[in-house]
Amino acid sequence: MIPVILGVSIISFSIMHMIPGDPARIIAGEGATKQDIEAIRSKYGLDRPLIEQYFRFMKGILTNDLRSIKTERPILKEISPRFLNTVQLAVVSIFISSIIGISLGIASAVRRNTWLDSFAMFFSLIGVSMPIFWLGILLIIIFSVFLGWLPSGGKGGVEHIILPAVTLGLATSAIIARMTRASMLEVLNQDYVRTAKAFGLAKRKVVYKYVLRNALIPIITVIGLQFGYLLGGAVLTESVFGWPGLGRYVVDSIFNRDYIAVQVGIMIIAMSFVLVNLLVDIFYALIDPRLRRG
């Protein structure tokens, strides 16, 4: 865990040092004089040894001394509101896709090999192959351009978050549906379910009281992991809908040559992804006693 976090910070840090050529010259832009370039080099400590630069970089983030190249404001001040926007989008998205995914998965497991099952499996095939930004464009064409029901981009009221959240969550709902179906089918074949059925319990009761409860652990795990993916994978959705999130900020910063914003933005996204995965692991150990001793 610690080595992964350390590694993520090193890779994010090294973005500026993988630039072919002189980073100071690129930050200074075209037509900069030699003095300008030298000033930038010493301002950002680019003349120091790499290891020292790395520690200055990490220390700068923690003490809020590290500033955006473009706006000169502390970088975390720039990033935190955008990160919250991304989190907001991911939360709404995981909520919608959990509802769609779980209900579709239950339905197709209970009515296995019916048209409903085939539909659910077809839906999940589409979900994993659908380019997310094309889905966004299609939804804009349908719901904004033709129907005029929802805005095509920007941030504002509830109506602004629906299309991006659905777009971001489609693949996730497909994956949750698959997992729910597989997990339900496994439990449906257990002896105690057969016993419950043999006792004459209502099918509905068997499904919700015995099957779903026992099938829930892998489903919740996959939802947790997917939440991490939504945080990290929101870049394209944010760009399609002009959602002011962290992913889009990173892309804009690439064009602005604000390498500090790129480094820190990418690091925060990757670290939150790692942390979510860690939390899922901990949660898993908490609810499944078999894993506690491992």
Added chain:
Amino acid sequence: MPKKSSLSITVKRISKNKGALVGMFIVIVIIIVAITAPFIAPKDPYKQDLLSSLEGPSLNHPFGTDIFGRDVLSRVIYGARTSVSISFLAVVIAILMGMIAGTLAGYFGGVLDEILMRFLDILMAFPDILLAIAIVAALGPGKSNLIIAIAVYSFPQFARVMRASVLTIKNSEYIEAAKAIGESHISIMIRYVVPNALAPIIVQATLRMATAILTISGLSFLGLGVKPPEAEWGTDLAMARVYLEIAPHLGIFPGLALFLTVMGFNLFGDGLNDALNPRLKDR
């Protein structure tokens, strides 16, 4: 089992799997379109005609025209060429990198294995296309950097697959026999280890083609990949996004081509996985 029969079993199983057949058909069509683009495209994809800008589908332009009056059908056809060539190169490089790293890690084990696997964990800690974005952010946009970014972002999967198959056969008797008759490490790897890992590598390569094509168009959509005016589905969709209100047809066709291609590779990869997986042999 002799080689011929295992190949014929594979072919037989694929021909029984409807999804795999559809996938294979789409993949073959896309590859043919990519190779023959200059002959089958009805118009020049780069020829501008500002008088017929943003036209809807018609007989003359079946998919309509874009803001510069270029023929969208021809651009979609040439887009296949761009996507397939870049992703193919990137996946081949990723396979080579992954095979070398995975074989070294699995075969020698120990500290080398530990270091390589930790490094892969770190690369895989970057979700979705973020690692590719990070690489392009440093190297700059453009085709060759795109290939590097996708290769680096894809190779951990190959390394893992390779390492896993090396570990399963490492202690088998025929490897021991080869060592006993004095074959060198390199010759053992090339003659016995690599051929045994080919099946999972081929499956992974097919699935990674889908991811690579998605990544290319995703990065190009963000302006970090293939640069206009070159025909590429993601680049064209980024332009379509701007004119969506007045020309929604622009947003349909490049995306449809992209979606079908990705689905084709996914279906074919899944089918190959079922057909080549020895555990599923009795199905």
